[in-house]
Amino acid sequence: MLWEEGERNIEPENQLKMIESMKNSENSTILVAEDGNGLVGYLLVIGGNARRNRHSGYIVFGILKATEKKVLVLFYSKIRTMGI
Numbered sequence: 095m096l097w098e099e100g101e102r103n104i105e106p107e108n109q110l111k112m113i114e115s116m117k118n119s120e121n122s123t124i125l126v127a128e129d130g131n132g133l134v135g136y137l138l139v140i141g142g143n144a145r146r147n148r149h150s151g152y153i154v155f156g157i158l159k160a161t162e163k164k165v166l167v168l169f170y171s172k173i174r175t176m177g178i
Contacts, residue, residue, distance in 0.1 A: 123138075157169075
């Protein structure tokens with residue numbers, strides 16, 4: 095689902111729990127893209143939790159508009175090398 099600016103209120107505590115959970119998962123990961131000014135994009139790969147869907151996953155990303163083409167190419171090439 096696509097969220098517009100201001101539609102999603104994410105609490106820092108919830109984000110920290112999600113990041114910790116993904117760090118401990120074998121089939122999930124987080125990638126970030128930065129430039130000299132800070133974060134310009136992120137990519138989440140969230141794998142299934144049950145045996146029947148561990149082979150599948152969701153890909154979620156957010157990219158700063160000004161850098162979208164460059165960051166998309168970077169993320170695409172990375173997930174290709176990961177076999178996703």
